Amino acid sequence: MMLLSELKRRYEAGDNITRLLQTEPGINETRSIEIAYDLQAGSYARAALENPANWVDEARERTPILNRYLRPGDTLLDAGCGENTNTCAFVDQIPPSVRAYGFDLSVSRLVAGRRYVRQHWGETAADRITVFCGRMDRIPLASSSVDVVMTSHAVEPNRGQEAVLLRELLRVARRYLVLFEPCYEETSEEGRRRMDSLGYVRDLDAHLKALGAKVVERTGLTVNHKPLNPTVCWVCECTGDGAPDDPAPASDTAPEAPPEMAxxxxxxxxxxxxxxxxxxxxxxxxxxxxxxxxxxxxxxxxxxxxxxxxx
Ligand SMILES: C[S@@+](CC[C@H](N)C(=O)[O-])C[C@H]1O[C@@H](n2cnc3c(N)ncnc32)[C@H](O)[C@@H]1O
Structure with a gap:
């Protein structure tokens, strides 16, 4: 495989690393995704700082959806959280007692995200989000251990792995899985060509059905800053560990010390x-x-x- 230093040079020269790695021998898909995103570390934070209105608009549409399913005291996991630019945009609009976790393939992006959250959202937001590095096909969390699991364009680059990733996300979610992902089948022809060339996922509806997921909400979102990659939200109800009928805790104050993730x-x-x-x-x-x-x-x-x- 091409040396990482060469790939970094090519990235800085403006090459598309995802496309470049598609022709490289001896590298698996998850590793290609990790390299492509790790090289971009810092770019989402920069974009969020240069154009915060985009994130505010997105959060305005997405947060009410999350809030329909989140309850005080819940845990929320953002799978493939990148630089936490999205997590931050809604973390101050969900119940204060909700504890947020995020994981990503790329350590560099998580580190860039941690700095972004501290500097631009402050210590309180930073204290509410715990991150770790992990793979969505082998999430290092117990089954039914997180109340609400969400993704935002993170299943996206994993074509061919749709079933494996969705099964893992459903395994970890206790009450709901909320996916904000592109829908290949509802995208324009030009959008589909782009998704094909980048190896983006398809057939998410069919995969969810085959996995027996109970889809309780499915909405095409209206705020799309990349018109060729419009977002659909799928909400799946999960039944792990007594969910979803168990009573919500009465209090909504932030926990004094964040519980350690299991x-x-x-x-x-x-x-x-x-x-x-x-x-x-x-x-x-x-x-x-x-x-x-x-x-x-x-x-x-x-x-x-x-x-x-x-x-
Ligand atoms: C398009 S970015 C979206 C980041 C973030 N969710 C957001 O909305 O800003 C996709 C992110 O998903 C992560 N990702 C993709 N495939 C993954 C996998 N199989 N396991 C863990 N993370 C993954 C990438 O490293 C990248 O940070």
Whole structure:
């Protein structure tokens, strides 16, 4: 495969890295997506700062949808959160006791996002969002462990993996899965050609149906800053762990200390515990590094650690 330094040079010269990697031998699709997005780190934060109205408009349309399904005290996971530009745009408009989590393939984007959130949304917003690095086909979280799982154009670049990713998202969601994703079948011919060339997902309706997902809302959104890539919102009701009829907690105040997310090892499925500078699975005996303060919980970074010694 081409050296990362060469790819970085080509990215800075204006080449489309996704298209370039499509012809590179010896690289799998998820790794290509990671490289293409990691090279873009910082670009979403810059765009959000240069043109905040776009994000405000989007959030104005999307937040009421989320608020129909979120309840005080819920956990919310933004899968493929990138630089948290979207998460931030609605985090101050959802109940204050909701705790937000986000994960992404790219560490550089999560780090850029953490700086963006602190500098431009402040400490309170930053304290409400916990991020980790992970893969959507092997989410390092237990089944039915998050009240509401959402995505925003993050399933998008994973053509061919639609069923695997949707199944994982549905597995982790306890009450609802809210997808803000493009709909290939409702896009113009020009839009479809673009989606084909970039390897964007298709047939999401058919995949959800085949997975037995209960779609309770499906709305074409009107705010689309990329007309060739219009967004549809699908809401699926999940039935994990007594959901959705259990009573909501009465109080809506922010928790004093954020609850630690119950991570699991993406290789063994066993719970992870924090051990010095890593996460470790006493059942699975793998450890995962923490890089620039971000837990990297991807199967390819599982380190065999059968006899750890805590300091
Ligand atoms: C188009 S960006 C959207 C980012 C963010 N959701 C937003 O709305 O600004 C797609 C993001 O999804 C992430 N992503 C794509 N495929 C992924 C996968 N299989 N697992 C985890 N993250 C993924 C990318 O790294 C990228 O940050």
């Amino acid at each position: 991570y699991i090892c993406p290789v063994s499925g066993e719970p992870l515990v924090r051990l010095d500078d890593c996460y470790w699975s006493p059942g699975g005996l793998y450890a995962y590094p923490i890089l620039q303060g971000i837990p990297v919980l991807k199967p390819e970074y599982a380190i065999i650690l059968t006899r750890p010694v805590a300091s």
